[in-house]
Amino acid sequence: xxxxxxxxxxxxxxxxxxxxxxxxxxxxxxxxxxxxxxxxxxxxxxxxxxxxxxxxxxxxxxxxxxxxxxxxxxxxxxxxxxxxxxxxxxxxxxxxxxxxxxxxxxxxxxxxxxxxxxxxxxxxxxxxxxxxxxxxxxxxxxxxxxxxxxxxxxxxxxxxxxxxxxxxxxxxxxxxxxxxxxxxxxxxxxxxxxxxxxxxxxxxxxxxxxxxxxxxxxxxxxxxxxxxxxxxxxxxxxxxxxxxxxxxxxxxxxxxxxxxxxxxxxxxxxxxxxxxxxx
Amino acid sequence: xxxxxxxxxxxxxxxxxxxxxxxxxxxxxxxxxxxxxxxxxxxxxxxxxxxxxxxxxxxxxxxxxxxxxxxxxxxxxxxxxxxxxxxxxxxxxxxxxxxxxxxxxxxxxxxxxxxxxxxxxxxxxxxxxxxxxxxxxxxxxxxxxxxxxxxxxxxxxxxxxxxxxxxxxxxxxxxxxxxxxxxxxxxxxxxxxxxxxxxxxxxxxxxxxxxxxxxxxxxxxxxxxxxxxxxxxxxxxxxxxxxxxxxxxxxxxxxxxxxxxxxxxxxxxxxxxxxxxxxxxxxxxxxxxxxxxxxxxxxxxxxxxxxx
Numbered sequence: 289x290x291x292x293x294x295x296x297x298x299x300x301x302x303x304x305x306x307x308x309x310x311x312x313x314x315x316x317x318x319x320x321x322x323x324x325x326x327x328x329x330x331x332x333x334x335x336x337x338x339x340x341x342x343x344x345x346x347x348x349x350x351x352x353x354x355x356x357x358x359x360x361x362x363x364x365x366x367x368x369x370x371x372x373x374x375x376x377x378x379x380x381x382x383x384x385x386x387x388x389x390x391x392x393x394x395x396x397x398x399x400x401x402x403x404x405x406x407x408x409x410x411x412x413x414x415x416x417x418x419x420x421x422x423x424x425x426x427x428x429x430x431x432x433x434x435x436x437x438x439x440x441x442x443x444x445x446x447x448x449x450x451x452x453x454x455x456x457x458x459x460x461x462x463x464x465x466x467x468x469x470x471x472x473x474x475x476x477x478x479x480x481x482x483x484x485x486x487x488x489x490x491x492x493x494x495x496x497x498x499x500x501x502x503x504x505x506x507x508x509x510x511x512x513x514x515x516x517x518x519x520x521x522x523x524x525x526x527x528x529x530x531x532x533x534x535x536x537x538x539x540x541x542x543x544x545x546x547x548x549x550x551x552x553x554x555x556x557x558x559x560x561x562x563x564x565x566x567x
Numbered sequence: 568x569x570x571x572x573x574x575x576x577x578x579x580x581x582x583x584x585x586x587x588x589x590x591x592x593x594x595x596x597x598x599x600x601x602x603x604x605x606x607x608x609x610x611x612x613x614x615x616x617x618x619x620x621x622x623x624x625x626x627x628x629x630x631x632x633x634x635x636x637x638x639x640x641x642x643x644x645x646x647x648x649x650x651x652x653x654x655x656x657x658x659x660x661x662x663x664x665x666x667x668x669x670x671x672x673x674x675x676x677x678x679x680x681x682x683x684x685x686x687x688x689x690x691x692x693x694x695x696x697x698x699x700x701x702x703x704x705x706x707x708x709x710x711x712x713x714x715x716x717x718x719x720x721x722x723x724x725x726x727x728x729x730x731x732x733x734x735x736x737x738x739x740x741x742x743x744x745x746x747x748x749x750x751x752x753x754x755x756x757x758x759x760x761x762x763x764x765x766x767x768x769x770x771x772x773x774x775x776x777x778x779x780x781x782x783x784x785x786x787x788x789x790x791x792x793x794x795x796x797x798x799x800x801x802x803x804x805x806x807x808x809x810x811x812x813x814x815x816x817x818x819x820x821x822x823x824x825x826x827x828x829x830x831x832x833x834x835x836x837x838x839x840x841x842x843x844x845x846x847x848x849x850x851x852x853x854x855x856x857x858x859x860x861x862x863x864x865x866x867x868x869x870x871x872x873x874x875x
Contacts (some may be wrong), residue, residue: 296672300684303669306749307691310702313713317705326711370591377584386588391593392603397810399827400606400847403834407609408602433598436591455591496697497812508594514697518817522705530698537694545686 292497294398311534318437326522335528342514345529352493352510355424359489367439367488368481372473374440375447393437402501405430408500422504430502431492438491439484446480447473609845610634620839634845644829644846648853651826652860654740658747659755662804663797665748666755670796671789673756674763675780693755700817705745707736709819742818743825747808755800755808762796762868763789795867802861806854826850 318336322329339345373380393401409426412418421427447563454476458468474481496511503512517523611634614620614629638644673681673688691699706713714733722730736742766789774784812827819825824832826846834843 293672293675296668296675299665299668300672300676303665303752304684304687306665307687307752310699310706310749311691311694313706314698324710326705326708328712347843366591366594369587373584373588373591377588380584381586382592386592389592389600391862393595393599395806395854395861396603397807397812397827397847397850397854399810399812399830400851403843403847404602404606406834407597407605407619407840408598411605414619427597433594436594442589490693494695494697502720511695511697513719514701515696515813518697518701518704522708526698526701527705530701533698534694538690541686541690541693545682559612 290456308389311530314527314532315534317524318531320524320527323524335525336532339525339528339532342525344508345510348508348510348513351507355428355431355493355509356489359428359435359492360485362428363432363436363488364439364481364485365434367484368443368477370436370440371443371447371480373479375444390437390440393434394441396434398497401430401434402498405433405498406501422502423507426502426504427499427507427509431488431495434498435488435491438487439481442484442487443477443480446477450476472565606847609840610848612841612844614841619840620838634842635849636847637842638845640699647824647826647829648849650740650823651809651811652853654743654747654825655805655811658751658808659801659805661744661748662752662755663801666752666759666800667793667797670756670759673760674685674766688753688756696750697813699750700746700814703742703749704737704818706859707742707745709733709775722812737818739818739820740823743811743815745822746777746814746818747811750814751804751808754775758800758803758865759793759796762793762799766792797853798860798864799868802857802864806857806861809854809857810850811841 295495317326317328319331320328321332321334370386374383374387374390377383406422409419409422409429413420413422419429455468455472457463458472463471475522477565494511496515499509500512500515503509514526514529517526581757608623609621611630611632612621612623613631613633615627619742669688705711708714710733714736717736718731718733721734736745770788770792771784774788775781779787806831810827811825812831815825815828816831819828830843830846830850833839833846837843
C-alpha cells in the first residue's frame with residue numbers, strides 16, 4: 289500500500305513541473321535585458337515599459353474586453369434558455385435535432401467554424417447588406433454562437449442534478465409558476481449561470497482562430513495581435529504580456545476559489561447552528 | 568421522463584416556452600447550421616476568378632466533385648491527413664501515459680491538497696492558449712536554456728562524433744506533438760480524475776486482502792473500471808488535436824502541414840474555397856467515429872445516469 293503512492297506522487301511532481309516550468313521560464317525572461325528573448329542578459333523591466341507605451345496593445349485589449357463582455361452576456365442568456373429547455377421541457381418536438389445542434393459546435397474543429405462563419409458573413413454582406421463590413425459585429429456574432437453551447441452544457445447538467453421536487457413543493461405550497469422560476473429555479477442554477485458566463489468570457493478573450501477569420505480591417509483583438517507578432521518569432525515584449533496575463537488570471541482564480549471556500553464554510557456553520565437550536 | 572413538469576405546462580400555456588426554446592434554436596440555425604450547410608454546398612461548387620471566388624449553377628456544373636477527386640489523388644492532401652491523425656494519436660497516447668498516473672495520484676492525496684492541485688491543473692487552461700504555445704517556442708529555440716540543457720545531456724551521453732551544437736526541435740512534428748501534449752493534458756486528466764475518484768476503494772482493499780500485489784490491483788481492478796475515462800479523455804485530446812491550426816502553424820514543419828493548416832491555406836492564400844470546403848467536409852466525416860465514441864463513454868466515465 290505504501291509503495292504505489294510514491295510512484296504516483298513522483299509522477300504528480302513531474303507533471304506539475306511540466307505544466308509550470310514553461311510558464312515560469314516565460315516570467316523570468318520577461319525581466320530580461322537582452323533583445324534576444326531566450327538568452328539572459330541581465331535584469332530589466334524595459335519590456336513592461338514598451339508594452340505600456342504601446343497604444344496598439346491597449347486598443348487591442350479594450351476591443352477584446354468589449355467583445356468578450358458583450359458576447360459572453362448574450363451567450364449566457366441564449367445558452368441558459370437552451371439549457372432550461374433541454375433539462376425541463378421533456379420530449380418536445382424537434383428535441384433530438386436541437387440537442388444535436390447544441391452539441392455540434394463543441395466538437396467542430398475551430399478552423400472549420402472559422403471558414404464557415406467567414407463565408408457566411410461574406411455572402412450576407414453581398415446579398416443582404418448586413419453586416420456591411422467585418423469587424424466588431426461579426427467577431428461578436430461568431431463568439432456568441434460557439435460559446436453559448438458551453439453555457440448550455442454547464443446549465444443543463446446543473447439543472448439535471450438539481451432536485452426537481454423543490455419546484456413541485458413550491459407549487460404545492462401555492463407559489464405562482466413565475467415565482468417558482470424566480471425564487472427557486474434561478475437561485476439553484478445561478479452558480480452554473482455564473483460559471484457559464486465566465487467560461488464564455490474566457491473562450492472569447494482566448495479565441496484566435498475564429499476571430500482571425502471573422503475580423504476585418506481595423507478590428508484587431510489582443511489574441512490576433514499576439515498571433516501576428518508570434519508568427520514572426522519570439523519577441524521579448526510578449527513575455528511581459530504573458531506574465532501580466534498569468535498573474536491576472538492567477539489572482540482571479542485564487543480569489544474566486546477562496547471566496548467559494550469561505551461561503552461553503554459559512555453555510556456549514558449555519559447548518560450546525562440550526563441543528564443546535566433544534567436540539 | 569416521468570411527465571412534463573407543471574412549470575413547463577404553465578410556460579407552454581402562456582407561450583413562454585416557445586420563446587425560451589425558439590431564441591437559441593433560431594440563433595444556432597442561422598449562425599451555425601446554415602454556415603455549415605453553405606460549406607457543404609461550397610465543396611461541390613466550381614472555383615472561378617470572380618469575387619466571391621466561386622460559381623454555382625449557370626454555366627457551371629451543378630455538382631463539381633473536382634475538390635474531392637484531387638483530395639484522394641493528390642499526395643499533399645493524403646499526407647496531410649495521415650500526418651494529422653498520427654500526430655493526434657501520438658499526442659493522445661502520451662497524454663494518457665502522463666495524465667493517468669497524475670489523475671490516479673490526485674485521488675490518493677488528501678482533500679485539502681487535492682483541491683489546490685486540481686486548481687493548478689485547471690489554471691493553465693484559463694490563461695491564454697496562444698501564450699502557452701508561445702512559451703514552448705521560447706524553450707525549444709536554439710540557444711535557449713532548455714535547448715542548451717538537452718544538448719549538453721545529449722553530448723555527454725553519445726560518442727563525440729555525434730555531438731551537436733543545438734538540437735533542432737522547432738518546426739518539426741516532434742515540436743507539434745510536444746506542444747499538443749502540453750496544451751491538451753488537462754483535457755485528459757480531468758475526465759480520468761472524475762472517473763477514478765468515484766471508484767469504490769473497498770474493491771482495492773478486498774483485492775489486497777486476497778493477496779494481490781499492488782500492481783496486480785491496479786491492472787485487474789482499477790484499470791478495467793477506468794476504461795470509460797480513458798476513452799472519453801483520449802477523444803477529448805484526439806478530436807481537437809487532429810484539426811489543430813495554431814500549433815502546427817507556429818511550431819510545425821511547413822513542408823508536411825497538418826490538415827487544419829491545409830484548410831486555412833487553401834482558403835486564405837490559394838483562395839480556393841471549394842477545395843478548402845471539400846477538405847473540411849472530409850475531416851468532419853473522419854471525426855464522426857471519435858465523436859460517437861466520446862459521447863458514448865463520457866456519460867459512463869462520470870457515472871451519470873440518463874435522467875429519462
